Amino acid sequence: MPNEVQFAGTKAEVCQxxxxxxxxxxxxxxxxxxxxxxxxDENNGNVQYSDTVxxxxxxxxxxxxxxxxxxxxxxxxxxxxxxIAHELGHYFLHTDIKAPGDCIHTRxxxxxxxxxxxxxxxxxxxxAEEFTAAAKEHNNNAYxxxxxxxxxxxxxxxxxxxxxxx
Ligand SMILES: [Zn+2]
Numbered sequence: 001m002p003n004e005v006q007f008a009g010t011k012a013e014v015c016q017x018x019x020x021x022x023x024x025x026x027x028x029x030x031x032x033x034x035x036x037x038x039x040x041d042e043n044n045g046n047v048q049y050s051d052t053v054x055x056x057x058x059x060x061x062x063x064x065x066x067x068x069x070x071x072x073x074x075x076x077x078x079x080x081x082x083x084i085a086h087e088l089g090h091y092f093l094h095t096d097i098k099a100p101g102d103c104i105h106t107r108x109x110x111x112x113x114x115x116x117x118x119x120x121x122x123x124x125x126x127x128a129e130e131f132t133a134a135a136k137e138h139n140n141n142a143y144x145x146x147x148x149x150x151x152x153x154x155x156x157x158x159x160x161x162x163x164x165x166x
Contacts, residue, residue, distance in 0.1 A: 007112055007113075007116075008093035008094060008113075008116045009093075009116075011119055014089075014093065014116050014119045014120050014123075015119060015120075015123040015128070017092060017093060017120065018089070018119070018120045018121075018122075018123035018124040019123060019127065021039065021088075021092060021124060022123070022124055022127060025038050025039050025042070031150070032081050032125060032149070032150035032151075033077075033081070033150075036081065036084050036085065036088070039088060040069075040084075040088075043065075043067070043091070044064075044065060044066035044067065045066065045067040045068070045069065045088075045091070046067075046068055046069070047068070047069050047070075047071055047084065048068050048069070048070050048071070049070075049071050049072070049073050050070050050071070050072060050073070051072075051073055056070055056071055056072025056073075056074070056075065057070065057071065057072060057075075057083050057087075058070045058087070058104055058105060059087040059090050059091060059104065059105040060104050061091065061095045061097065061104075065097040067091055067095075069083075069084055069087045069088075071083060071084070076152065078146065078150060078151055078152040078155075079152050079155075081125065081150055081151055082121055082125065082151050082152065082155050085120070085121035085124045085125050086117045086118060086120070086121040087105065087117070088120070088121070088124065089116065089117035089118070089119075089120030089121050089124070090105035090113065090117050092120070093113075093116055093117065093120060094113050094116070094117070105117070122155075122158070122159055122162065125149055125150070125151055125155075126145075126149045126151065126155075126156070126159045128163060131145070131149065131159055131163065132163055132165065134148055134149075135160060135163075135165045140160055140165055140166060142156040142157045142160060143156075145159075145160070
């Protein structure tokens with residue numbers, strides 16, 4: 001894959017990239033769906049649903065810089081939100097769109113790029129400051145936090161742990 005970037009930076013740098021994207025696209029009271037759609041629209045990206053599990057939860061970036069995020073029909077909207085944010089992480093962190101050629105990222109695996117995409121997604125959807133304040137308000141209740149941030153309860157639990165709030 002000629003146009004893949006192997007390593008995006010430190011955790012702090014990755015979170016900084018996510019914060020910058022969020023401040024560019026997130027408008028007050030926006031739903032997560034509208035937020036993610038606005039990022040994709042501005043960057044020539046779209047979502048396609050697939051019945052085959054292997055195709056689901058992958059990102060394909062075309063030579064012209066446009067991209068498709070494939071989701072499985074079998075997953076929930078809340079899980080899909082995090083998957084889209086994760087794949088956007090690969091798009092912004094790991095894709096050199098100036099280099100020609102297609103590339104594909106999946107959600108599977110546990111290499112450095114997957115960690116970076118997860119850090120990006122967590123900060124994009126559950127910004128550390130807002131999440132910490134909300135966790136305090138809701139007594140670290142992962143289900144309440146999941147509803148509030150439109151992610152799955154398991155994603156909210158991981159975020160609580162990552163921010164040392166549990
Ligand atoms: Zn991935």
